[in-house]
Amino acid sequence: xxxxxxxxxxxxxxxxxxxxxxxxxxxxxxxxxxxxxxxxxxxxxxxxxxxxxxxxxxxxxxxxxxxxxxxxxxxxxxxxxxxxxxxxxxxxxxxxxxxxxxxxxxxxxxxxxxxxxxxxxxxxxxxxxxxxxxxxxxxxxxxxxx
Amino acid sequence: xxxxxxxxxxxxxxxxxxxxxxxxxxxxxxxxxxxxxxxxxxxxxxxxxxxxxxxxxxxxxxxxxxxxxxxxxxxxxxxxxxxxxxxxxxxxxxxxxxxxxxxxxxxxxxxxxxxxxxxxxxxxxxxxxxxxxxxxxxxxxxxxxxxxxxxxxxxxxxxxxxxxxxxxxxxxxxxxxxxxxxxxxxxxxxxxxxxxxxxxxxxxxxxxxxxxxxxxxxxxxxxxxxxxxxxxxxxxxxxxxxxxxxxxxxxxxxxxxxxxxxxxxxxxxxxxxxxxxxxxxxxxxxxxxxxxxxxxxxxxxxxxxxxxxxxxxxxxxxxxxxxxxxxxxxxxxxxxxxxxxxxxxxxxxxxxxxxxxxxxxxxxxxxxxxxxxxxxxxxxxxxxxxxxxxxxxxxxxxxxxxxxxxxxxxxxxxxxxxxxxxxxxxxxxxxxxxxx
Ligand SMILES: Cc1cc2nc3c(=O)[nH]c(=O)nc-3n(C[C@H](O)[C@H](O)[C@H](O)COP(=O)(O)OP(=O)(O)OC[C@H]3O[C@@H](n4cnc5c(N)ncnc54)[C@H](O)[C@@H]3O)c2cc1C
Numbered sequence: 389x390x391x392x393x394x395x396x397x398x399x400x401x402x403x404x405x406x407x408x409x410x411x412x413x414x415x416x417x418x419x420x421x422x423x424x425x426x427x428x429x430x431x432x433x434x435x436x437x438x439x440x441x442x443x444x445x446x447x448x449x450x451x452x453x454x455x456x457x458x459x460x461x462x463x464x465x466x467x468x469x470x471x472x473x474x475x476x477x478x479x480x481x482x483x484x485x486x487x488x489x490x491x492x493x494x495x496x497x498x499x500x501x502x503x504x505x506x507x508x509x510x511x512x513x514x515x516x517x518x519x520x521x522x523x524x525x526x527x528x529x530x531x532x533x534x
Numbered sequence: 535x536x537x538x539x540x541x542x543x544x545x546x547x548x549x550x551x552x553x554x555x556x557x558x559x560x561x562x563x564x565x566x567x568x569x570x571x572x573x574x575x576x577x578x579x580x581x582x583x584x585x586x587x588x589x590x591x592x593x594x595x596x597x598x599x600x601x602x603x604x605x606x607x608x609x610x611x612x613x614x615x616x617x618x619x620x621x622x623x624x625x626x627x628x629x630x631x632x633x634x635x636x637x638x639x640x641x642x643x644x645x646x647x648x649x650x651x652x653x654x655x656x657x658x659x660x661x662x663x664x665x666x667x668x669x670x671x672x673x674x675x676x677x678x679x680x681x682x683x684x685x686x687x688x689x690x691x692x693x694x695x696x697x698x699x700x701x702x703x704x705x706x707x708x709x710x711x712x713x714x715x716x717x718x719x720x721x722x723x724x725x726x727x728x729x730x731x732x733x734x735x736x737x738x739x740x741x742x743x744x745x746x747x748x749x750x751x752x753x754x755x756x757x758x759x760x761x762x763x764x765x766x767x768x769x770x771x772x773x774x775x776x777x778x779x780x781x782x783x784x785x786x787x788x789x790x791x792x793x794x795x796x797x798x799x800x801x802x803x804x805x806x807x808x809x810x811x812x813x814x815x816x817x818x819x820x821x822x823x824x825x826x827x828x829x830x831x832x833x834x835x836x837x838x839x840x841x842x843x844x845x846x847x848x849x850x851x852x853x854x855x856x857x858x859x860x861x862x863x864x865x866x867x868x869x870x871x872x873x874x875x876x877x878x879x880x881x882x883x884x885x886x887x888x889x890x891x892x893x894x895x896x897x898x899x900x901x902x903x904x905x906x907x908x909x910x911x912x913x914x915x916x917x918x919x920x921x922x923x924x925x926x927x928x929x930x931x932x933x934x935x936x937x938x939x940x941x942x943x944x945x946x947x948x949x950x951x952x953x954x955x956x957x958x959x960x961x962x963x964x965x966x967x968x969x970x
Contacts (some may be wrong), residue, residue: 417782439952446951455925458551458840459833460580480593482737485861485921489870490833492962494950498868498922499951 389472390533392521394444399436399528401443405520406432409447412512412519426462428501433509434520437493444530445520447509448495450474456487456496466507471514478505536581538566538608540846541625543615543784544641545569546578547811547832548839550597552639557605563847564609566633568625572612573665575601579694579832581668586698594665617635620788620806637662637808637846640785641795641839644778644814649686653748658756659709659772662695675771680704683771684759686745688715692775693728693864696737699771700865706737707767709759711744719860721876723893724869724916725901731865748772780815780828793817795828800852802842810846812838819855821932822913829858855923857931861921867900870924873914873931874906894945903945910938923950933958 407419414422414430422430434447456465464480465487467473476487476496483504487496499507501517512518521531540556540563542549553565558624561858576594583589602609610627617626618638625633646661648654658678660671674680683699685692696706708715714725715732729739751757758768776893780795791797791805795817802810802818813835817828844851874880877889893904901919905912905927911934915927917933925947930937935958937944943953951959 435950436746437952439948442952455833461547461832462577462593482589483863484579485863485868485870485924486833487925488921489859489861489872489924490928491925492932494923494926496925503724523641 389450389534390511390531391450392447392509392518393530393532393534394446395528395530396442396444397528398526399444400526401436401438402525403436404525405434405445405529406436406522408519408523409433409509428499431497431498431499431507433507435497445524446493446495447520448474448491449493450509450511455490455492459486459490461486468514471511473511473514474508475510476502476506476508478507481505536566536631537635538633539563539636540565540639541623541633541637542567542607542639542641543569544639544643545571545609545611545689545811545816546641546813547596547835548641548643548815548842549639550575550601551836551839552810552812552843552846553605553607555840555849556847557606559844559847559849562606563716565605566610566635567602567607568610568613568615568627568633570612571664571666574599574611578663578665581662581665582694582698584665585668585672585695586701588701600693603710606617607910611943615784618784618788618790618807619931620790623808637954638810639839639842639846640790640804640811640815641813641835642781642784642815643835644828645781645783646691646774647777647779648774649776649935651745651748652748653756654774655754656748656750656756657754657801658770659748659774660818661774662691662883663778671771671773675699675702675704678755678770680770682769683707683773684709684745684767684769685773685775686759687775687777688712688739688741689718689775690716690776690860690862691778692698692773693862695773695775696732697864699773700735700737704771705771708732708737708739709743709745709761710739710741713742715739715741719858719871719875720869721904721916723876723895723902723904724871724875724918725765727867727902727918728864728869731867731900735865742968744914778814778830780817780830782815796886797826800840800844800854802849802853803845810842812842816852821855821857829856831856831860857928859928861924868921869916869918870921871914872928873912875904875914875916890941891943905944907937909940910936912937912944926954929962930958933961 409432411422464477496508575596577596614628632917745759747760749758788854812832890907904916906914
């Protein structure tokens with residue numbers, strides 16, 4: 389499957405990936421509305437870690453042996469049979485945070501604004517290039533066939 | 535007589551994951567599933583959400599309605615397997631039907647432990663482990679306008695049912711034998727946080743005490759309980775949540791070896807050829823304790839089921855062991871506990887000096903972080919209030935990573951992959967992820 393590979397040496401910590409990710413996962417898909425006019429406000433599905441000169445964007449690794457799939461008690465977390473991506477069905481999710489307890493990358497976030505749901509990278513649907521990759525000015529995150 | 539390649543007893547996390555794994559390797563071998571419960575596979579932990587009206591029955595399903603069809607499984611729901619003939623590879627059901635199998639998975643889970651109490655036969659006394667239990671409690675509560683309830687047992691299930699009853703505006707009293715609630719998984723501080731949280735919602739916790747008698751009123755309906763030292767508590771509902779034990783009735787009179795649970799090897803195979811077991815019914819190696827014991831949690835059941843299924847279909851996957859862990863949100867306070875959270879839980883004080891405890895506690899905001907380290911490795915954590923990125927600690931525990939060099943970073947608010955030893959970070963993401 390195609391996975392997002394991270395090259396931290398190219399990352400400047402500009403956080404454009406975070407902004408584009410949030411907008412892509414908003415209702416309006418418009419930046420001002422997404423940030424200022426929507427409730428529940430969309431969350432970015434990735435995070436940027438930064439310390440001194442090192443920084444990198446990190447999102448779900450869509451693990452082969454994904455512990456979140458075993459831990460999910462509702463069956464919301466599942467593997468998309470077409471793309472191989474690990475997806476959370478937010479309608480089924482009850483926000484028990486079992487997935488957060490086991491994800492070794494710490495890339496699943498709590499969304500508690502409306503109905504509680506686990507929020508994570510969905511590879512932007514899996515059909516197109518994820519927006520974080522598309523808009524990264526430095527090629528610090530790239531999509532590769534693994 | 536019926537014959538099947540794979541016979542699965544049980545219809546929950548372990549059974550379902552086993553079926554998925556079997557079908558990944560074997561598209562055609564016949565699968566026959568027997569379950570005592572009549573319903574489609576559902577999420578057992580959701581029964582408290584269902585009782586508390588947070589989830590409807592349709593959302594209880596653990597897999598889509600078409601699961602059995604999609605995986606070509608013949609089901610026999612509402613029947614119980616009552617006897618196994620291990621050498622003849624034959625299972626006997628409660629309606630006298632029999633079925634022959636090549637491979638068997640025992641995924642019978644756990645059964646609630648029910649203490650013998652005078653008055654326990656009153657109407658309005660329930661255990662709470664199945665969807666039917668939840669339906670019955672729900673119906674009883676609305677039929678009898680229950681306002682007060684007593685929950686016997688302050689463990690995971692006791693607290694889950696308490697949370698649901700609070701959502702139904704019922705005033706709950708928890709009666710717990712130990713000196714605090716959640717004593718098996720939490721330390722004193724964390725138990726205190728939850729106890730205070732529950733108190734704010736109008737609930738009370740009575741510890742170091744137990745129910746000696748259940749009182750009956752009109753029409754055989756429960757109307758109170760009497761505690762050990764004689765105190766009487768009025769209530770219209772009693773839930774017994776003392777604990778769950780591996781359900782061993784089926785294997786007791788067979789050659790299959792049991793201890794506290796069914797004993798299995800690393801392939802999840804029992805002592806009998808071609809017979810596997812997984813989930814709450816087994817005891818497996820506890821990676822922290824270093825010895826086998828039952829750890830009745832869903833992630834373990836699912837993983838074991840998947841591995842057992844793989845091996846039943848000819849694979850050779852190993853299960854190295856599990857860790858006790860849970861994530862529960864009570865009284866609005868999210869908590870996660872993993873592994874050994876309190877060295878005091880280990881009998882024998884002489885080893886206590888090996889441990890190093892890092893902790894940070896903000897009582898006012900119910901924020902708590904604790905990391906237990908032994909021999910340079912994390913063996914347990916508790917997080918309350920803020921649980922974000924908890925899995926990074928779980929990974930460090932599972933992979934037995936030496937954290938001696940990064941100890942000062944473990945409690946920091948910006949704790950993340952950048953806080954970890956570089957080699958581990960590399961290992962986590964080799965090839966597929968971060969290049970360091
Ligand atoms: C209220 C509640 C809340 C919980 N919350 C959590 C939580 O938050 N996190 C967590 O990790 N875990 C939780 N658990 C535990 C979790 O539900 C179990 O670990 C998990 O369901 C175990 O799955 P299993 O497949 O081993 O067995 P089970 O889910 O116990 O299923 C076993 C099935 O086998 C059937 N069966 C048994 N014997 C026979 C027989 N002889 N013939 C036919 N059928 C038979 C039973 O009827 C049952 O359907 C909770 C449990 C309860 C009750």
